[in-house]
Amino acid sequence: FQYPTPELQEELRKIAQAIVAPGKGILAADESTGTMGKRLQDIGVENTEENRRKYRQLLFSTDPAISENISGVILFHETLYQKADDGTPLVGLLEKRGIIPGIKVDKGVVPLFGSEDECTTQGEHDLDRAQKVTEVVLAAVYKALSDHHVYLEGTLLKPNMVTAGQACKKTYTPMDIGRATVTALLRTVPAAVPGVTFLSGGQSEEEASVNLNAINTVDLKRPWALTFSYGRALQASVLRAWAGKTENVLPGQQELLKRAKANGQASQASTSP
Numbered sequence: 001f002q003y004p005t006p007e008l009q010e011e012l013r014k015i016a017q018a019i020v021a022p023g024k025g026i027l028a029a030d031e032s033t034g035t036m037g038k039r040l041q042d043i044g045v046e047n048t049e050e051n052r053r054k055y056r057q058l059l060f061s062t063d064p065a066i067s068e069n070i071s072g073v074i075l076f077h078e079t080l081y082q083k084a085d086d087g088t089p090l091v092g093l094l095e096k097r098g099i100i101p102g103i104k105v106d107k108g109v110v111p112l113f114g115s116e117d118e119c120t121t122q123g124e125h126d127l128d129r130a131q132k133v134t135e136v137v138l139a140a141v142y143k144a145l146s147d148h149h150v151y152l153e154g155t156l157l158k159p160n161m162v163t164a165g166q167a168c169k170k171t172y173t174p175m176d177i178g179r180a181t182v183t184a185l186l187r188t189v190p191a192a193v194p195g196v197t198f199l200s201g202g203q204s205e206e207e208a209s210v211n212l213n214a215i216n217t218v219d220l221k222r223p224w225a226l227t228f229s230y231g232r233a234l235q236a237s238v239l240r241a242w243a244g245k246t247e248n249v250l251p252g253q254q255e256l257l258k259r260a261k262a263n264g265q266a267s268q269a270s271t272s273p
């Protein structure tokens, strides 16, 4: 094997650090065509390439102040080739705002080979179980990255928060979630990793912000930046406000600014232990 060149290592390290700069996180706008269809259906908008283009244009043409709290955007393949009304590539809108574009490289979920209809994210578990499974998964991830000689300083981890399943009867406070999440990370994620950017995973916008705040507040060590890479928790209000109507583009963008700011603040709650 070959390690990446020092120049490439430096570039990767800089990108990773810029993404998790204080108060910043990622907008996950990488919904596949099918997933975007579900989001658009919720607001009564047809899932056409043109409507997906218009929606992503709304997101990426938000007031440049957005870049105070959004450092990177994850794109779906199709978006890479789409243009704004004035012909600017959508990616160009991000670049103008100093936002780093990235692309989803996985091709969606597939049934687990060798399992009997096994599902991966059901609501059958309490917080302790979620923490244990997260630890097992992350330990395997970092063993594999070590086996493959991956340059950790040039990477970010995008995991779940440790939360109880949706059907779990026990209730937990954001601090419980924060403690379980940071504990699982401390046990498995090397300190060489510059940042951890959580997905929202079906939490409400409010929960995702409050829990991120708790993660950055609990009395535990935090050798990495802990911030957001939210899809639904940055876009639910945007979609509702827009509802597919041109006259609602600005109100939609205002919702995005609001959520980005709240999450930027939550990522900086840190009171050092």
Ligand code: 13P
Pocket (backbone or CB within 6 Å): 028, 029, 030, 074, 199, 200, 201, 202, 229, 230, 231, 232, 233
């Ligand atoms: P959610 O924040 O909606 O879970 O999606 C994030 C994600 O994984 C997409 O990249």
